[in-house]
Amino acid sequence: MGGQDRESDAWVYVVNSGVLLDDAFASLTLKRKLERGRVSPENLPPSIVGRVAKADGPTVEAALEAAAAAAPVWGAYPLETRLDKVGELLCRRLTERAEEITRILVAEGHPVVLARWQVSGMLECFGPESLGFYRSQMHQEFRHGERRIQVRRCPDGVVCVNPPQNAPLSSALLGVTSIMAGNALVVRAPRSAPLGVMYVLHEVVRPVLEEVGAPPGTLNVVCGDPVPLLSAWVESPHVDDIMYFGSSENGVRFQERCLTAGKKPILELAGNDVVVVWKDADPELAAEALTESFYGSGQLCMIPNQVVVHPDIADALIASLVRQVGHIRPGRPEEEDVLLTPVLRNEKFFGCLRDALDKGAELACGGHAMQADESRDTAGIFLEPTVVVVRGLEGARDIDAVRHETFFPLLPLIVAERAPDEVLLERFVAYVNSNEYGLRNSVWATSSTVVDTFLSQVRSGGLLKINDSHIGFLPYLPTHGGTGLTGGVFGEANYPILRTSHLQGVSISPGSRPREAVFGAWNALLPTKVPTAFPTTFPTKRSQEF
Template identity: 25%
Template sequence: MSEHLTTVAHVPVDTRHFIGGERIASARTFTDVSPIDGTPLGEIARGGAPEADAAVAAARAAFPGWADTPRAERARLLGAVADGVEKRLEELAVVETHDNGALLRSHRRGVMPRVAHNFRFFADRLLRLEHEDFETRGHTQHVSWDPAGPCVLITPWNAPLLLATWKAAPALAAGGTVILKPSEWSPLTASLLADIATAAGLPPGVLNVVQGYGPEAGAALVGHPDVRRVSFTGSVPTARRIAASAAAHLTPLSLELGGKSPLLVFADADLELAVDLAVQQYDNAGQVCLAATRILVEEPVAGEFTHRLAEKAARLRQGDPRDATTDLGPLVHPRQREKVDGFVRRALEAGARAVVGGPPGEGRGAARTGGPYYPPTLLTDVAQDSEIVQEEVFGPVLTLQTFTTEDEAVHLANDTRFGLAATVATGDHERARRVTARLVAGTVWVNCFYVRDLRAPFGGSRQSGVGREGGDWSFDFYCDLKTTVSAPNGWTDHA
């Protein structure tokens, strides 16, 4: 076997970059380790400025041909990529579970089918993309979407392939060429996507993958003068650095950042439904930007709600994510576990109480020991201005506070620097209408959670992001919109 191939659960994965239709090695590598048990998965090419330059050059060279490719042919090729994802769905699911520790059953049933859907949706949307012409004093105004150019897409580790294709599918559909930089903590399925795209017939240079660390490969990409769009999902501090770098060339940005979303539970809510919604926030070991980690409960039902939630959270089974009976797998990396544990310990020192969970081995609930596993945790007695309430933990840690009035609930919900999402549990339609209108959030769910339609805009308010993607909003970002105004006379062909 080639020194540049690694095998993960019998699936061969190339550990090199994919640039201009070819596999490119680097002089340096980094070790990719599975969070499940610490097993090294492979030595991954560690790119920097030279690889970034080569990838942008390849994307720039491929751009004119791809931009001129008829919409129907671009859509057909994206459909072929979706077919390839579906054919290799099991392989993608298994590799990603080993790489980032998320549940295998989730990858099989939901995540990888959604990856294929991303390509099919934007292929179909491309064929329907149009704006009605309008008249102004007899002049015809026509709106068109012109492909912008090479796009740099930087994706996180919590849902590697799903979020990569959420960006790549519309960028490619829009006629842009792509340089994908996955997280160094979960790089493997991006490499498999390059294989799938090649097999589907995408021309060389249309989709490129550069592996490596953010300060090396990522920084070189976002600051490149030939890049026309940058889309990033990740943390606020990293987004600030990306924005500063892109500003030198006024490169347009789409930023989907952190969250500290609330779940508002009113006394008129279906309490069992509300508890189920709260338990869902532990999904993917809490490593979900949209997670409603701040539970706000109206006082008359707070005691019963807390009791039911604690019981259900304590019953969640933590362990090997490949096991179909596991509810919570590991955090993605030991450093992430240390970060989460630090948040919890500081909260307890500040007076919080762990109703369930807390630091492993301290008598607050059973948890798997060793590795980056952290038990589902529920903290009460937390102050609104405390770190645990104001800062994103990105782990299986929820806080619970109470409120007495609707106004207080809205105030607490909005009282952070974030505004990514919110969830409301209530049995009153009018209350739902009033409250959702006042919440600062890019997405609000009422009596449900994580229902997403690709036709809808997605993004955050405040420090949860800049811009919106999804549906036609994605094309608005990855294209240059053009208005062509034609006079009613002056034609010589009289056709």
């Protein structure tokens, strides 16, 4: 904070995720004792892979003050420094440390495949194509006669980011793009997984900012409890924007608090993404994309959450999906083919599954807890990838797993009622647009008519992908953001560099006559209709006296 490290008497300890699989109780007990000061931090066992200083109230306030002091100074730096230079250096340094960052993520519990996926998203976010897009949106300039006309985005000021527990590092780096807009940034490293956030921001982002001469306080990172820290942000006069990750219920309430306090809320909440599979789709490719629903045991907001399928291809799709789901396996995070993560509290999964089956859904596969070796065990901390088949769009949203995000490995596949294709297409589009959530949508179809219909009529969601990975990152496109319960009333595709800045129009003239400028467009388009400007002489007595 403020360009300096600040020590603390309190610490948050990070337990190696592999050890948690061996004896979660003992490891978590040691973690709690260390954090409460009941065990000396000297001679820590190998199960403790790191620790992060925990911030107290005065430290949190000092971080906000440092950001407030830095924001106007940093915001005055040229865009070439803030955006081009910082983005180029970040991409280079992240590439150089990609393997090291991956190892830290794995130690915190991310399967190595998903850790690499997160790093891939970071690199796309700061890649040359994305940087070029940001620049095109941040500043445009035009000539109008003797004037230079600019449309530019100006920084909001101090931005605070509260990343989620399931993907804190990639979300924190998403917030770092707000620095390129000219903002000063304060990030909370979550207590459940603070090491990756603190390491990358301290060892990668901070040196880049120092290299370009950013003022101290441009970046500040603290680790603390979320409730008091968020309250401090909302109440602080220094804070302009708050980026909040969490459930839709909590996020909508937090949005109201922000608006009341005069803060801009930028919400990243639940997703309940729809994938549409039309009758002419490749069932093998579509099923491969649907297996992404089970990555991280479904504990990711941007995965497929429900499938709507044309009845002509339903049987082939279900058969392919069930077969490919067999390759989604649990295990230790460092193992190359592991994609499932532990689910420590699984009662909601079984309650949701019972609700679906009681309402007529059919179990296609899964439905049990299991151990890391895939043996079924009611005490297992992993869940089998589970697919349920729902017959008919009518009433499908009466099932909880269809209507709401589940956040565990349970995918409902809805087979539409038979009807003429033009009727089904209309129903599919209406179904997607009526989703209360709106993060991502995907369509698998080869018919240009079908594809064009979705492109022209689907307006919900922050991202729409056609015949592609649902979760894969691409240049130019946002990684987050959506409509409805996903993004709140201001929800849209989330480019934080744009969301944490505001438009400003600028005219630069060498010295134009103001009275001529008043009717500029009228005089240019209709020169014979009106005088070219106001009179330049004032013959009245009142004007002479004046």
